[in-house]
Amino acid sequence: MSDHAHAHSSSARIYIVILGALLVLTGVTVGAAYVNFGSSSINLIIAVLIATVKATLVAMFFMHLRHDPPINAIIFVSSLIFLGLFLLFPLIDIGSRDKVVPYGLRVQAQPAAQKKAATPAPAAGGEHGAAPAAAGHAPAH
Amino acid sequence: MNFLREWMMPIQASEHAAKVDNLYLFIFLLTSAFFVLICYLTVLFAWKYKRKKEGVLTINFQHNLALELVWSIVPLILVIGIFFWGFHDYAAASVAPNDALEIHVTGKKWNWTFEYPDGTRSIRSLHVPVNKPVRLIMTSEDVLHAFFIPSLRIKQDVVPGRYVDLNFTATVPGKHQVFCAEYCGRDHSGMLGDLFVDSPAKYAEWLEKGDEELYKMKPADLGKMVWEMKGCNSCHTLDGTKGEGPSFKGIFGKTEKLRDGSTAVVDENYIRESILNPQAKVVAGYEPVMPTFQGLLREIEIKGVIAFIKELK
Amino acid sequence: MWLFLATEILMFGGLFVGYGLMQSVYPEAWIAGHHHLDRIMGAINTVFLLCSSFTMVMAVHYASTNNKGKTIMNLLLTLGFAGGFLVIKYFEYAHKFHDGLLPGRFFSYHGGGPAEQAMFFGFYFCMTGLHGIHVLIGMILISWITLRTMKGEFSSAYYTPVDLVGLYWHLVDLIWIYLFPLLYLVN
Amino acid sequence: MADTVATPKAHGHVEHHDVDYLHDGSLLSWLTTVDHKKLGVMYLWSVLFMFFLGGVFALLVRLELFAPGKQFMDAETYNKVFTLHGAIMVFLFIIPSIPAALGNFVLPIMLGAKDVAFPRLNLASFWIYVVGALIAVTAMVTGGVDTGWTFYTPYSTTTDGSVALMTFAAFVLGFSSILTGVNFIATVHKLRAPGMGWFRMPLFIWGMYSTAIIQVLATPVLAITLLLLIMERTFGVGVFDPKLGGDPVLFQHFFWFYSHPAVYIMILPGMAIISEVVPTMSQKTFFGYKATAFSSVAIAIVSFVVWGHHMFTSGQSQLAGAIFSFLTFLVGIPSAIKVFNWITTMYKGSISLQAPMLYALMFLILFGIGGLTGLFLGAMSVDIHLHDTYFVVAHFHYVMMGSTAIAFLAGLHYWWPKMFGRMYNESAARVSAVLVFIGFNTTFLPQFLLGSRGMPRRYYNYLPEFQFLHQVSTVGSWILGLGFVIMAGYLFASLRKKMDAPANPWHGRSLEWQIPSPPITHNFHEVPVVTTEPYDYYRPFEPSVKGHH
Structure with missing residues (x-):
């Protein structure tokens, strides 16, 4: 784990170069946030990509993953893969849920529809008037 | 096969139920066969190769590729088949026909409320026409519930803050049980x-x-039924213990102190008002939490409730 | 040690997943929420943590080459950067408290915007708070190995504790590398 | 078989200059011991106590369900009791039972090591477990919990009682579980005896190793989930509460991302024990060693991507449901392979039907039922009908109780002589095994029928038509309880005898059978050198440990 048999071949100079790279990348991330790449998701992807590059640099050099036995890298990467799966499946779920819109809300643009006392307003409501997830797809929200 | 199905399953009240039962029976027979095989081999080996002498050496039998492939691949094919069968029926059942009758279902601790396209509402009893596709649009007012009709083989969690739907076409007239299946x-x-x-x-x-x-019953009996069916019993007891609301025992004719300090005599009009506009006169010591039953109770039912309370001395 | 790091990653990962999912459900609230965060402070903090990671790795390097003085100096620098990080974090938190930008039912900001901002700040405080606790634990650990270095307990033959604390500290840095763009820079 | 058991001949005696671990050090020193064996024994008594507690709650639940309506407790008490039964059995009994109690004791010895890789971490893990258990007890006493062990939102964020405290207990217990997992992985990697390559490890180790992977990777997610739940209750963050815009289904994703793998944290160690007991008691080489080893790891990995099958009716999307259903069926294959491997291992063996093997045979049959009924629940259309009914209750009791707990008993009877140096009464053990088997099936087989006929779970009251099956089930629970009472009787009785267990009562060949019963404090005098495969019962025995034979 930690007791490396080999001497640290990375010299102090490499560490400085890496630090410089990290700082520059931080600048780039901040800068990129001010540029509009067309959609918020592209901005997000760029930011996460840069963060990933930075994380890789830290892991490879500062954490010496480059020189460690491969088992450490396997543990590290597999934890990331499981994390990815963990994110992926709920995303699939939320992204592909049936958008059930009841008749009471289909015409919600017309105020008259709101008056129909019989429409069971979805429980949410709450003090903030937070829209329920499904009603979030209805135009009025 | 029918006797097996009738033994294990509730009655089939829709075509979908029959499909589910077919797959259920298929898996039952398949797994029974495998189970018998497992038991047979286990018992056979345990009996046949029972230790007779200490310290004997046994044969070295560690691999048999053909055997291992058979018991990996055969189950694999079978389960993939089952997956597609199950998925097919599931998908078919989750598509709502265009002409479906839409009924709203609201779950709230601990009652189901139904609302029909014409505005009629009912508590705890859902009426649908036979052979007509029905689409239930469901939500919950508090926590998760699940709408479960065993005889139709359908179930759906009712999620607060969201609408979920459930589709069925009931083919067997009569009364079927509805459960809440989510704790x-x-x-x-x-x-x-x-x-x-x-x-x-x-x-x-x-x-x-x-x-x-309703029209054939004695008014007090009708009132008792309403008390049970419409959920009055979850707040108003009959034995004098305090619930969310006052107990009905001996309440008729009493003079109650109200939250605003005034008093009111519990008579026919007071009961009627309390049912239709419960917030108007709340007895001191209770929260104004009772929902209105305006539109939920017919006139005859209100009369029944009054008669019922009158009888509870 | 790496196994421990894996558990840490998955623990923060859970928060990231929740954050990401809710972001996909309420993008407006997220954008509105992040406008209340100070990018400059966030960026300075990022620089602080990166520098501390650098001084940490230098400390490990000097520990492995028997340079006690420079090891201690670098460890102290690391502590300094970490302290700076927490000070800035303190100012940020104070500002949020003042504005009522608090999680959940304590959210009392009156500047308008989507209601789900309360949830955004729930995540904000959860994630940065958990991270802040990790920074604190890291500082305690670093102080501890600084003392041990001063006592001369480590040499090029044995410096495992320095190395392990270093790994832990880099992970703290690594998590911030993701937290920063996700919390501060979403657009 | 009494002739093999009751002959404490010369080979079992502890040499004079060694003190066995049980008598090494004062009673007080146990509390701070870093000896994996003592920790294993302390874990064993703790989990057995928890099993007793959970069992009492189970009997109360069954008794209340003897007839519809109120018997002796009201609905709120009933809800608390079944919640406590679930939470105790899952978090305090099943998850730590095999790895922390038996695994702690056996794993290092099997590897030829003096201890686990991080003995102090092991001690910490035990005390964290104790603290977690105490917090859980505090939660029970101060208000109780009525959410079910699954803590589903938004019910769990709105109900009264000590939910936050109970959740915190589960959170703490999670850390204990993580530490054990980390320790086992490091031990397997670092401390194998010379000559013990990966494919010379007994299969028990493979099972423990796979379990540890899941513990390390999944438990942190439980931690964060429960932390979010606590935040939700105290601050009203709203991630899971629809009133604040959250998504209750998301909680289920979070929860099952841990808790489905947790089911495999429960069953893999059970399979691991069976993989050990069957070849030894049959004196046969293991059939398909590598297939079984790899299927353990495969189960561990695939278990992470099937959690959604708990949620077919939850309101998750149909697409997600379909993916999860497909993956669920795939995870069945490695289990099927294992069952056939165990059975084939018995083929042409020399099978002893002593207590450990009786439990192993019970496991094969009960796991057969538990596994095969899983197919009903994996098929989406059928699951919709069966979900949240007694069918599910019966299914997971067959897996968790009928398989894992029975495997735990197999392991307990198998290693009991090694742990305490005493033999239990074999006839009593057989009577008890038969009672447990009959009682268990009488309790849970009717529940399959109840479920398919539509009886929902977690019901305090039920329709009269279900009464007969409920009564059969309750009677079964008494038989089951009687079996356990007898078991407790003969196990305690054995402890009062003098040391009479031979070093190797089952003629096993793995390293733990080559040292005295009970082992000495440092397990081995010299580091053993492994030169053979673990189950070479087809050729004469070549001991790896010097000096004891």
């Missing part, structure tokens, strides 16, 4: 309901004037 607290097991599958004419008549049995 929801104290009276989870009392959160029941009835599905009445009616002929179209009877359904129309029901929408018009409600269940005809």
Whole structure:
């Protein structure tokens, strides 16, 4: 784990170069946030990509993953893969849920529809008037 | 096979139920075969190769590729088959026909409320016409519930803050049991309901004037039924213990102190008002939490409740 | 040690997943929420943590080459950067408290915007708070190995504790590398 | 078989200059011991106590369900009791039972090591477990919990009682579980005896190793989930509460991302024990060693991507449901392979039907039922009908109780002589095994029928038509309880005898059978050198440990 048999071949100079790279990348991330790449998701992807590059640099050099036995890298990467799966499946779920819109809300643009006392307003409501997830797809929200 | 199905499953009240049962029976027979095989081999080996002498050496039998492939691949093919079968029926059942009758279902601790396209509402009893596709649009007012009709083999969690739907076409007229299948607290097991599958004419008549049995009952009995069926019993007891609301025992004719300091005599008009506009006169010591039953109770039912309370000395 | 790091990653990962999912459900609230965060402070903090990671790795390097003085100096620098990080974090938190930008039912900001901002700040405080606790634990650990270095307990033959604390500290840095763009820079 | 058991001949005696671990050090020193064996024994008594507690709650639940309506407790008490039964059995009994109690004791010895890789971490793990258990007890006493062990939102964020405290207990217990997992992985990697390559490890180790992977990777997610739940209750963050815009289904994703793998944290160690007991008691080489080893790891990995099958009716999307259903069926294959491997291992063996093997045979049959009924629940259309009914209750009791707990008993009877140096009464053990088997099936077979007929779970009251099956089930629970009472009787009785267990009562060949019963404090005098495969019962025995034979 930690007791490396080999001497640290990375010299102090490499560490400085890496630090410089990290700082520059931080600048780039901040800068990129001010540029509009067309959609918020592209901005997000760029930011996460840069963060990933930075994380890789830290892991490879500062954490010496480059020189460690491969088992450490396997543990590290597999934890990331499981994390990815963990994110992926709920995303699939939320992204592909049936958008059930009841008749009471289909015409919600017309105020008259709101008056129909019989429409069971979805429980949410709450003090903030937070829209329920499904009603979030209805135009009025 | 029919006797097996009838032994294990509730009655089939829709075509979907028959499909589910077919797959259920298929898996049952398949797994029974495998189970018998496992038991047979286990018992056979345990008996046949029972230790007779200590310290004997046994054969070295560690691999048999053909055998291992067979018991990996055969189950694999079978389960993939089962997956597609199950998925196919599931997908078919989750598509709503365009002409479906849309009924709103609201789950709330511990009652089901149904609302029909014409505005009629009912508690705990869902009426649908036979052979007509029905789409239930469901939501919950508090926690998760699940709407479960065993005889239709359908179930769906009812999620607060969202609408979920459930589709069925009931083919067998009569009364079917409705359960809440997602744990929801104290009276989870009392959160029941009835599905009445009616002929179209009877359904129309029901929408018009409600269940005809109502008119044949003694008013007090009707009131007791309303007390049970419409959920009054979850707040108002009959034995004098304090619930969310005052107990009905001996309440008729009493003079109650109200929250605003005034008093009121519990008479026919007070009861009637308390049912239709419960917030108007709340007895001191209770929260104004009772929902209105305006539109939920027919006139005859209100009369029944009054008669029922009168009888509770 | 790496196994421990894996558990840490998955623990924060859970928060990231929740954050990401809710972001996909309420993008407006997220954008509105992040406008209340100070990018400059966030960026300075990022620089602080990166520098501390650098001084940490230098400390490990000097520990492995028997340079006690420089090891201690670098460890102290690391502590300094970490302290700076927490000070800035303190100012940020103070500002949020003042504005009522608090999680959940304590959210009392009156500047308008989507209601789900309360949830955004729930995540904000959860994630940065958990991270802040990790920074604190890291500082305690670093102080501890600084003392041990001063006592001369480590040499090129044995410096495992320095190395392990270093790994832990880099992970703290690594998590911030993701937290920063996700919390501060979403657009 | 009494002739093999009751002959404490010369080979079992502890040499004079060694003190066995049980008598090494004062009673007080146990509390701070870092000896994996003592920790294993302390874990064993703790989990057995928890099993007793959970069992009492189970009997109360069954008794209340003897007839519809109120018997002796009201609905709120009933809800608390079944919640406590679930939470105790899952978090305090099943998850730590095999790895922390038996695994702690056996794993290092099997590897030829003096201890686990991080003995102090092991001690910490035990005390964290104790603290977690105490917090859980505090939660029970101060208000109780009525959410079910699954803590589903938004019920769990709105109900009264000590939910936050109970959740915190589960959170703490999670850390204990993580530490054990980390320790086992490091031990397997670092401390194998010379000559013990990966494919010379007994299969028990493979099972423990796979379990540890899941513990390390999944438990942190439980931690964060429960932390979010606590935040939700105290601050009203709203991630899971629809009133604040959250998504209750998301909680289920979070929860099952841990808790489905947790089911495999429960069953893999059970399979691991069976993989050990069957070849030894049959004196046969293991059939398909590598297939079984790899299927353990495969199960561990695939278990992470099947959690959604708990949620077919939850309101998750149909697409997600379909993916999860497909993956669920795939995870069945490695289990099927294992069952056939165990059975084939018995083929042409020399099978002893002593207590450990009786439990192993019970496991084969009960796991057969538990596994095969899983197919009903994996098929989406059928699951919709069966979900949240007694069918599910019966299914997971067959897996968790009928398989894991029975495997735990197999392991307990198998290693009991090694742990305490005493033999239990074999006839009593057989009577008890038969009672447990009959009682268990009488309790849970009717529940399959109840479920398919539509009886929902977690019901305090039920319709009269279900009464007969419920009564059969309750009677079964008494038989089951009687079996356990007898078991407790003969196990305690054995402890009062003098040391009479031979070093190797089952003629096993793995390293733990080559040292005295009970082992000495440092396990081995010299580091053993492994030169053979673990189950070479087809050729004469070549001991790896010097000096004891």
